[in-house]
Amino acid sequence: MFKERIYNFSAGPSMLPEPVLSRVQGELLNYGGTGISVMEMSHRSKMYLDIFESVKAKLRETLDIPAGYHILFAHGGATAQFSAVPMNLLGGGCADYAITGNFAQLAANEAKKFGAVNIIYDTSDKNHTYIPRQADLKFTEGASYFHYCANNTIFGTAWDYIPDAGGVSLVSDMSSCILSEPLDVSKFGLIYAGAQKNIAPAALALLILKDGIPIKPIPTTPKVLDYNLMIKNDSMLNTPAAFNIYILGVVLDWIKSLGGLTAMQELNQAKAAVLYDFLDNSTFYNAPALKSVRSVMNVTFRTPNEALDAAFAKESAEQGLANLKGHRLVGGMRASIYNAMPIEGVKKLVEFMGGFERNNR
Numbered sequence: 001m002f003k004e005r006i007y008n009f010s011a012g013p014s015m016l017p018e019p020v021l022s023r024v025q026g027e028l029l030n031y032g033g034t035g036i037s038v039m040e041m042s043h044r045s046k047m048y049l050d051i052f053e054s055v056k057a058k059l060r061e062t063l064d065i066p067a068g069y070h071i072l073f074a075h076g077g078a079t080a081q082f083s084a085v086p087m088n089l090l091g092g093g094c095a096d097y098a099i100t101g102n103f104a105q106l107a108a109n110e111a112k113k114f115g116a117v118n119i120i121y122d123t124s125d126k127n128h129t130y131i132p133r134q135a136d137l138k139f140t141e142g143a144s145y146f147h148y149c150a151n152n153t154i155f156g157t158a159w160d161y162i163p164d165a166g167g168v169s170l171v172s173d174m175s176s177c178i179l180s181e182p183l184d185v186s187k188f189g190l191i192y193a194g195a196q197k198n199i200a201p202a203a204l205a206l207l208i209l210k211d212g213i214p215i216k217p218i219p220t221t222p223k224v225l226d227y228n229l230m231i232k233n234d235s236m237l238n239t240p241a242a243f244n245i246y247i248l249g250v251v252l253d254w255i256k257s258l259g260g261l262t263a264m265q266e267l268n269q270a271k272a273a274v275l276y277d278f279l280d281n282s283t284f285y286n287a288p289a290l291k292s293v294r295s296v297m298n299v300t301f302r303t304p305n306e307a308l309d310a311a312f313a314k315e316s317a318e319q320g321l322a323n324l325k326g327h328r329l330v331g332g333m334r335a336s337i338y339n340a341m342p343i344e345g346v347k348k349l350v351e352f353m354g355g356f357e358r359n360n361r
């Protein structure tokens with residue numbers, strides 16, 4: 001039983017900023033004098049459309065999204081996009097995929113159902129602890145797109161550069177890093193992200209899609225996954241995840257209040273540095289990811305053995321440091337420190353880690 005909110009290191013759904021939750025709570029019963037909750041609004045009503053348009057405008061401002069890009073909201077999280085991407089963009093051709101972790105693999109597996117997939121790099125030889133270099137990537141001439149996962153949530157690595165795929169469109173799953181730092185959107189054909197890490201509650205997906213990239217949905221594409229219909233209907237082919245989209249707007253106001261994505265990036269780097277500096281100076285803990293490509297969002301580490309890993313997860317949870325157990329594919333521990341995790345949480349974790357080390361050496 002906790003009387004206060006705890007530090008939740010879950011990889012997703014993860015923490016939302018406390019000021020966001022408080023504001024949503026304040027607006028929950030009667031939004032802006034409308035007399036109803038955003039949850040109860042018709043998505044076609046003026047009061048909701050005002051929210052919807054303002055969220056898109058705020059997102060465009062926050063991420064500096066160029067005019068030639070559509071902002072779309074979809075259902076089914078990032079996983080639905082693993083299917084929607086090939087259904088809409090393969091166009092009877094082939095696509096290149098880089099496998100740098102579990103979600104990248106899942107995306108490629110799904111794409112194989114719909115056409116030819118070239119795995120142009122796979123880091124599973126070293127358990128996804130590294131990221132290929134630009135020179136390692138041999139793109140297929142005429143490929144419809146190149147898909148990569150920018151931040152590998154489970155393994156704790158992140159691409160430290162935006163790959164240059166020549167004439168091939170870049171498609172990126174940014175579920176676990178979007179809004180954590182400034183981003184040059186103009187380099188991409190499509191960016192997509194599930195919401196439950198840095199955006200809003202789960203099940204919503206955000207798409208930033210370049211106008212004019214060839215969209216040729218296969219004839220059996222379900223309506224709700226068809227990018228042309230999504231664009232044509234401004235994400236309202238059916239009822240959108242209206243409340244989640246509203247929460248994104250509140251999250252964007254919070255990011256702006258802190259100074260936007262440049263400030264967000266500094267905060268995130270400062271948080272990650274507290275944890276990585278501690279890990280680098282420890283002979284007890286071991287952090288498997290290659291230093292130069294470590295994720296700022298998901299920090300993976302291990303104690304000397306599995307029994308201690310289990311004890312660590314249990315004891316930390318008892319102290320209000322929740323969900324530190326690593327993904328079953330990696331074992332050990334994982335601290336997900338997305339935008340909403342305050343630096344105090346990371347400092348408290350490091351303090352706990354020091355104590356745990358002293359008690360178990």
Ligand SMILES: *Cc1c(COP(=O)(O)O)cnc(C)c1O
Pocket residue numbers: 012076077078079080103149151152153173174175176194195196197203
């Ligand atoms: C969490 C996550 C997903 C899966 O998201 P769902 O919304 O559960 O479909 C996909 N890709 C990455 C990189 C993730 O972190």
